[in-house]
Amino acid sequence: MTYVFPFSIAKSLRKLQCLEIIDCEVLKKIVEEEEGAETIVNSIFPQVTELVLKKLPKLTIFYPRIHALEFPMLKRLVIEYCENLTSRYLGLQDDNKKGALPISESKFLCLENKINHNLEEFRLHDGVRNIRWQSQYKVLTITLDRANIPLGLLQRFQSVKRLRLFECEYKEIKSVSNLPNLEDLCVKDCRKLMSLMPSSASFQNLKVLDIWGVNGLVALTTPSMARSLV
Incomplete structure (x- = not known):
């Protein structure tokens, strides 16, 4: 059938x-x-x-x-x-x-x-990426993403406060600048990542930045973006 x-x-x-x-x-x-x-x-x-x-x-x-x-x-x-x-x-x-x-x-x-x-929980696993959204805690977790992070995807999670990126193959994650409410960013074992945040990004609400196992990272941030964290 x-x-x-x-x-x-x-x-x-x-x-x-x-x-x-x-x-x-x-x-x-x-x-x-x-x-x-x-x-x-x-x-x-x-x-x-x-x-x-x-x-x-x-x-x-x-x-x-x-x-x-x-x-x-x-x-x-x-x-x-x-x-x-x-x-x-x-x-x-x-x-x-x-x-x-x-x-x-x-x-x-x-x-x-x-x-x-209205959406309280969203789970997606399609063989390319594993995504989970928990509205109660405003947590978005993306794991094992072998594709480029879709800009449109993050734009749909503008209320996210905690973003988790684990074992993804991103070279850059410019899309995080579209998350004005972001308070907690955790990036682990994204070994191809070279650039964490664009120079134009402003994260006035960011309180926690946790970076682990990102061997290819050239620079954590720019002076202008660092000043926005003060």
Whole structure:
């Protein structure tokens, strides 16, 4: 079975609150389109607060006629080992990379409208990076990221106070300058990192800076940025 619901059933599940789909190797989509169905639908499951998708290697899209799906009540989002879904349809792919989808087609979920508001927990593991967001503690942890950190990703976490970067392959992390509320930055075993913060960055709220195992680091900071830490 390559889908979970036909559209006629999915649109009737207006009170569904938790949707978990785990370990389905042949699943390609969540909702199957039907003849005569609406072209664009933004809220098939308007009451869903928890969405968990795990071990769905062939899943590529939620519903073929939707390019940006809304879950207005979503509080917990977990996506693990859905290799064909995450980078392209969560808006985590670098738009400058070959093969990136146009904006109109590239977003499966409007995360930028959720992470800073209702979303309490976000976990993503796609074989390229491991990301966890805990709203209660305002902590964002990124581990084993072998790609360049997407600027758009950090922009969605502007409320983050604690940022953890572990065993990532970044050469620079200029995107941290987009975190105005950052109080605690921890970087460990990011051995390719050469530049920690851009000269234009200002971290007036930064209280803790913890750097471990960054063998390639040329300079910790610039004089102008150091003055902003006083």
